Amino acid sequence: MNVLVTGGSGFIGRWVVGRLIRDGHKVWVIDNLANSSLENLNEFFDNENLQMVKIMDLKDRESLEDLFRDTHFDLCYHLAASINVQDSIDDPETTFTNDTVATFYLLEECRKQQVKIVFMSTCMVYARAHDDQGIDELSPIKPASPYAGAKIAAENMVLSYFFAYGLPAVVVRPFNTYGPFQKTGGEGGVVAIFIHNKLKGQPLNIYGDGTQTRDLLYVEDCADFVVEAGYNDQINGEIVNAGTGKDISINALAELIADKQVPILHIPHIHPQSEIQKLLCNFQKAEKTLFWTPNVSIEEGIKRTEKWIQSTFHKKDHFKS
Incomplete structure (x- = not known):
């Protein structure tokens, strides 16, 4: 086509x-x-x-x-x-x-x-x-x-x-x-930003109390x-x-990525009114109609993403945020 x-x-x-x-x-x-x-x-x-x-x-x-x-x-x-x-x-x-x-x-x-x-x-x-x-x-x-x-x-x-x-x-x-090729600056996703900060030895900043969850x-x-x-x-x-049908709190995600190597901080939310407290996907329709199911676990996905971000460190332009 x-x-x-x-x-x-x-x-x-x-x-x-x-x-x-x-x-x-x-x-x-x-x-x-x-x-x-x-x-x-x-x-x-x-x-x-x-x-x-x-x-x-x-x-x-x-x-x-x-x-x-x-x-x-x-x-x-x-x-x-x-x-x-x-x-x-x-x-x-x-x-x-x-x-x-x-x-x-x-x-x-x-x-x-x-x-x-x-x-x-x-x-x-x-x-x-x-x-x-x-x-x-x-x-x-x-x-x-x-x-x-x-x-x-x-x-x-x-x-x-x-x-x-x-x-x-x-x-x-x-x-x-989330995954490789996602921006690691302000317009990136939480996983990419957290991994980037960890690899740079910087703290992971969580907006609000971190109890909000994401799939x-x-x-x-x-x-x-x-x-x-x-x-x-x-x-x-x-x-x-x-989605994956599993959600994880931002606090738990930060702990998983930080791996006790960098501190985790909580900072005031910029726009708390736009926060969605619990995001968890039911993907049964995709499973039934498209025969689609996710294959990559959060642990494996973070590993692949971290490997990719590490490989980009020599490209200075990538880290403009």
Whole structure:
């Protein structure tokens, strides 16, 4: 197939691109590099299946129209987004235009050619899990940040194109994803930041009391889930979660990563109103429809991530935060 990946040089995007190339598809990548680096795609540049990597903003409608005019795509994975919750509270307009308005522009191009779209949403749209059954696709949503609000708005637009125009579309909501190629600065995830600090001999800083929990999904498991959602037409018009079905408190995560080698500190939360106290995924729908289950444990995932971060220490640019 001819496959377009927006945000394809980002953390999850580069793993999705890698899986698609391995599966033998021809892949086009667009990215505005606001939260990513072309270096993330280095290992694929010599592969004949990587057709094009274009630095482009989805809000540039003319360039987007040209791209779809030049190439007929079979499938589009839409991963490009502003992803920082704190930034969305400080500057909601940027997040809204990048996550909602840009999604609308992309939907319009997909509609013209009936290109299936897989929309990358987030577990941050949910209210907290109230029990150990976890959060499924019918659980209540709660836009506690403009980031979550923008994603919910974009989800609804994506699904409206399925119902109004018959556009093949699916919304995926992965839980907190971590692993190699994630940023280790302010826009990175908690696992990457903690590991980076530990390797630098710096304390691990926890916002609030650290009792909040996360369901941490290793990035290769996440990428496999996202790609499979594009291959499967049984879930068109639906929302699907992915996680591990296990949550860990930030305190326990810090202890696991610190391994008694660096101190753990608690600091005041910057935006406590956007905190979700318990995030635990129920991924039974993904298991039944996509035959997907996560393979990498938190212990193994941390080991792989630590090994990768250690290997990047000679690249000074990587640690700008």
